[in-house]
Amino acid sequence: MTLVVDNSKPALRVRDLDFFYGTQQALHAVSADFRRGEVTAIMGPSGCGKSTLLRVLNRVYSLYPGQRAAGEVSLDGQNILDPAYDLNALRLKVGMVFQAPTPFVMSIFDNLALPLTHHEALTPSELRDRVEAALRRAALWEEVKDKLKHSALSLSGGQQQRLCIARAIAIEPEVLLLDEPTSALDPIATTRIEELIDELRADFTVVMVTHNLHQAARVSQRTVFMYRGEVVEQGPTDRIFTAPDNPRTHDYVTGRFG
Amino acid sequence: MNTLYVRRQLVNALVMTASLAATAFGLGWLLWIMATTLIQGASALDLKLFTQMTPAPGERGGLLNAFYGSFVMTLIALVIGTPLGVLAGTFLAEFQRKTRMGAVIRFTNDILLSAPSIVIGLFVYELVVRQVGHFSGWAGGLALAIILLPVVVRTTDEMLQLVPGGMREAALSLGLPKWKVSVKVLQRAASTGILTGVLLGLARISGETAPLLFTALNNQYWSATPNGPMANVPVVIFQYAMSPYDDWHAYAWAGAFVMAMFVLLLAVLSRAVLGRAKKHRP
Numbered sequence: 001m002t003l004v005v006d007n008s009k010p011a012l013r014v015r016d017l018d019f020f021y022g023t024q025q026a027l028h029a030v031s032a033d034f035r036r037g038e039v040t041a042i043m044g045p046s047g048c049g050k051s052t053l054l055r056v057l058n059r060v061y062s063l064y065p066g067q068r069a070a071g072e073v074s075l076d077g078q079n080i081l082d083p084a085y086d087l088n089a090l091r092l093k094v095g096m097v098f099q100a101p102t103p104f105v106m107s108i109f110d111n112l113a114l115p116l117t118h119h120e121a122l123t124p125s126e127l128r129d130r131v132e133a134a135l136r137r138a139a140l141w142e143e144v145k146d147k148l149k150h151s152a153l154s155l156s157g158g159q160q161q162r163l164c165i166a167r168a169i170a171i172e173p174e175v176l177l178l179d180e181p182t183s184a185l186d187p188i189a190t191t192r193i194e195e196l197i198d199e200l201r202a203d204f205t206v207v208m209v210t211h212n213l214h215q216a217a218r219v220s221q222r223t224v225f226m227y228r229g230e231v232v233e234q235g236p237t238d239r240i241f242t243a244p245d246n247p248r249t250h251d252y253v254t255g256r257f258g
Numbered sequence: 259m260n261t262l263y264v265r266r267q268l269v270n271a272l273v274m275t276a277s278l279a280a281t282a283f284g285l286g287w288l289l290w291i292m293a294t295t296l297i298q299g300a301s302a303l304d305l306k307l308f309t310q311m312t313p314a315p316g317e318r319g320g321l322l323n324a325f326y327g328s329f330v331m332t333l334i335a336l337v338i339g340t341p342l343g344v345l346a347g348t349f350l351a352e353f354q355r356k357t358r359m360g361a362v363i364r365f366t367n368d369i370l371l372s373a374p375s376i377v378i379g380l381f382v383y384e385l386v387v388r389q390v391g392h393f394s395g396w397a398g399g400l401a402l403a404i405i406l407l408p409v410v411v412r413t414t415d416e417m418l419q420l421v422p423g424g425m426r427e428a429a430l431s432l433g434l435p436k437w438k439v440s441v442k443v444l445q446r447a448a449s450t451g452i453l454t455g456v457l458l459g460l461a462r463i464s465g466e467t468a469p470l471l472f473t474a475l476n477n478q479y480w481s482a483t484p485n486g487p488m489a490n491v492p493v494v495i496f497q498y499a500m501s502p503y504d505d506w507h508a509y510a511w512a513g514a515f516v517m518a519m520f521v522l523l524l525a526v527l528s529r530a531v532l533g534r535a536k537k538h539r540p
């Protein structure tokens with residue numbers, strides 16, 4: 001896949017976003033840009049609203065009647081918060097991988113085949129190729145190629161997480177949201193996933209929540225720093241880590257956050 | 259310190275003894291029932307029980323037509339009750355989780371769940387038997403289906419609500435429509451729980467007598483189709499046990515023993531299914 005990477009125009013633009021869990025406001029006038037060809041890390045102390053922001057970007061929150069968002073999130077120039085925006089089309093474009101692995105109770109193959117066959121008309125051999133390609137990209141193929149018919153639950157936690165990443169990228173979204181994708185993984189699996197994210201950057205807009213400063217420094221090009229539901233600072237990761245403008249950001253990246 | 263320890267030991271021993279006694283009390287009845295039915299029905303418990311028709315007084319025979327009738331009517335109940343119940347339970351769990359309508363449906367379903375089965379028998383009698391003009395296996399199967407339905411609705415609802423929310427969110431995040439998420443992902447994740455519910459419901463309806471008295475009635479002879487009155491184990495047991503003939507009593511006991519064993523097996527099976535499913539959880 002060749003892509004003309006245009007870094008100047010953000011793929012996903014968030015403007016003045018407020019978010020409410022019932023009456024409790026979790027995001028306050030959040031504005032941020034996520035660019036194609038880049039990994040953007042979202043950082044900040046626990047409870048600052050990182051997951052909440054991700055959950056707005058593919059509107060998975062709308063599963064819950066009490067939750068609501070106001071403001072603007074534009075994807076390819078269209079506001080996805082518009083009630084008329086087709087949710088299934090949105091989620092085909094904006095994939096998400098959750099903190100805890102979420103394998104479906106079916107075979108490894110079917111975990112990928114289910115979304116693939118839903119979105120595309122594929123012949124059996126095309127389907128096999130697509131499943132293999134996605135598993136290869138997620139660095140899982142070698143481990144599962146002989147047991148594609150086995151239950152996905154028989155995989156280890158790290159393998160399950162890579163399966164979920166493979167499932168999310170199989171349908172080729174434009175944006176990939178990752179909520180602490182490595183928090184439950186050992187260092188080896190973490191390294192693999194970090195390498196994977198770095199590769200994915202070429203084709204996707206990647207937004208990743210992480211608590212791990214080193215991880216953010218290693219894999220991201222831009223960083224959004226949040227505090228208590230607000231974006232405090234955002235910019236190139238290098239600068240955020242070496243010369244942050246905001247004292248809070250400075251405290252956080254130097255590990256002095258109380 | 260030491261006295262506290264002794265006290266705990268003592269309380270522990272007391273509670274253990276009480277729990278054991280309670281368990282023994284409960285299991286005792288079960289054993290007693292199984293033993294009585296086995297001993298009393300021993301003279302009728304042989305292979306002929308499963309190969310011959312219900313006998314006239316003083317003759318030898320079996321309960322084949324009753325077993326077959328029960329089997330057919332239970333099958334009708336399963337075929338009607340399971341899909342309807344799973345669909346309704348899915349509707350409740352996935353589309354009406356916290357709504358007023360969901361609450362009303364759950365309440366209604368719970369009433370149906372605890373409705374006396376004789377009421378359901380009378381209802382089907384009015385609805386089908388009186389309209390058609392005669393008793394039939396269809397009417398019996400329908401009555402059993404109405405008893406099975408709320409059990410399946412409830413377990414499906416509960417089991418789907420137990421599926422971790424993350425799985426639902428992940429499936430929706432792949433752009434799958436809600437119905438597909440429910441059917442392909444969530445029902446599959448809850449399938450063993452739902453199956454357990456169906457098995458328990460099956461155990462419940464296989465012993466029902468009252469609704470069949472008003473719907474399928476009974477039949478001394480073989481009837482291959484459910485188009486007319488149909489023999490069934492519970493009603494045969496009732497009729498034979500009430501009769502003045504000793505040999506009929508033996509058949510009633512034997513029928514009761516087979517039923518009890520069947521229900522026991524179903525219960526054990528559903529436990530086993532659930533136990534195996536738990537082991538496979540991540």
Ligand SMILES: Nc1ncnc2c1ncn2[C@@H]1O[C@H](COP(=O)(O)OP(=O)(O)OP(=O)(O)O)[C@@H](O)[C@H]1O
Pocket residue numbers: 021024026044045046047048049050051052053
């Ligand atoms: N389902 C919910 N209902 C009500 N409030 C919620 C809900 N989920 C999160 N919140 C609140 O919203 C705020 C932001 O939560 P969020 O999960 O986005 O934090 P986070 O930055 O992802 O934290 P962490 O790093 O611990 O994952 C918190 O104050 C939290 O209490």
Ligand SMILES: [Mg+2]
Pocket residue numbers: 050051052179
């Ligand atoms: Mg979070």
